[in-house]
Amino acid sequence: MAFVPLPLERVTPPLSATTFNAVARARAALASLDSSAKRLPNPALLRRSSLSREAQSTSALEGTYAPLQEVLAADEDEDQSDEELREVLNYLRAAEHAFAWVGEGRPLTLGLLIELQARLVRGTTAETVSSGRVRDIQVVIGARRGARVQDARFIPRPPGPELEAQVRDWLDWVGADHGNEIDPVVAAAMGHYQFETLHPFNDGNGRIGRLFIVLQLLHEGVLTEPTLTVSPWFEARRADYFDRLLGVSSAGNWNDWVRFFADGLTASAVETAAQLEDLLSVQADLKDRVKAAGLRADTAMSLVDFALARPIFTVRQVERRLGVTYARANGLVAQLVEAGVLAPHDEARYNRTFSAPDVLAVLLR
Numbered sequence: 001m002a003f004v005p006l007p008l009e010r011v012t013p014p015l016s017a018t019t020f021n022a023v024a025r026a027r028a029a030l031a032s033l034d035s036s037a038k039r040l041p042n043p044a045l046l047r048r049s050s051l052s053r054e055a056q057s058t059s060a061l062e063g064t065y066a067p068l069q070e071v072l073a074a075d076e077d078e079d080q081s082d083e084e085l086r087e088v089l090n091y092l093r094a095a096e097h098a099f100a101w102v103g104e105g106r107p108l109t110l111g112l113l114i115e116l117q118a119r120l121v122r123g124t125t126a127e128t129v130s131s132g133r134v135r136d137i138q139v140v141i142g143a144r145r146g147a148r149v150q151d152a153r154f155i156p157r158p159p160g161p162e163l164e165a166q167v168r169d170w171l172d173w174v175g176a177d178h179g180n181e182i183d184p185v186v187a188a189a190m191g192h193y194q195f196e197t198l199h200p201f202n203d204g205n206g207r208i209g210r211l212f213i214v215l216q217l218l219h220e221g222v223l224t225e226p227t228l229t230v231s232p233w234f235e236a237r238r239a240d241y242f243d244r245l246l247g248v249s250s251a252g253n254w255n256d257w258v259r260f261f262a263d264g265l266t267a268s269a270v271e272t273a274a275q276l277e278d279l280l281s282v283q284a285d286l287k288d289r290v291k292a293a294g295l296r297a298d299t300a301m302s303l304v305d306f307a308l309a310r311p312i313f314t315v316r317q318v319e320r321r322l323g324v325t326y327a328r329a330n331g332l333v334a335q336l337v338e339a340g341v342l343a344p345h346d347e348a349r350y351n352r353t354f355s356a357p358d359v360l361a362v363l364l365r
Contacts, residue, residue: 013254022262026185029269037225048309055091057231072312094119099226108175126203134164156199167200184220189261233264278362293339307356
């Protein structure tokens, strides 16, 4: 089917009582998550771990799979020979750039949008001369290789000035203050649907669209910290996710889509909050072990914090992060291994790599 643009400023989704209840549950879960994040002494410390999980899941939804352990072990500052891992790390960089942008109070602009897409595909086979700009070719969704365009499951708007104008309209809408007219959860559901149906880029639309769910909630003040991970829930329900999106285009079924979306935010917020609490508990326990071992508090505690954000790491990374000599970093890691805080990590595959097993147990469950 072909895409028919929806003027979001004139859309009022007909929501049932069941859907309104789902939206209310989502708002409550998001508020609880944000309350937990605000209590963290250093919210950014736990952001990388949750963002790594989001990066891995959102990429898997698009058919790019890299095991979470490999994502956690990868160094963003180094070139990656594995293209799938490179794509996942590109998402990490793009998301951090987007969070910093919104954190500075800057508006959601076309410049930000195309920069995110360019960062996402950089150095991969998806990078083309059209990267970093609104697409100039027709794309289709759900078509077999070599099949006719008209046989595709979904056909977004053709390229051209009208597509770029609609992308700008979408950005204006998601960046607007809807006041009491539209609940932020409903607005995020509407915004996500519209972006995915516009499909403004040759590649990366799904990942950028799911990233914008969090950006929109940050922009509207529903979240103050970008700790929410949404893609694991949607990845586990891939067929339903695409079916609900298509249901809006084919039958105007906003009700089922908004309810599905709200249920996803609720489950994701509850799971993310539980993971944050568990990581904080692990952090406290590891620091107690450091104290019991009689180690110097300053650098040893800093290494615990580092391992919380990057639970698989090399001594060189510790050297750079803590600003100590390699010999000091190596000795400090050895002391924390002896104290039962760290452990050697699969040395057959990784060169002088260590991990925080208790942190990994939370992230990989």
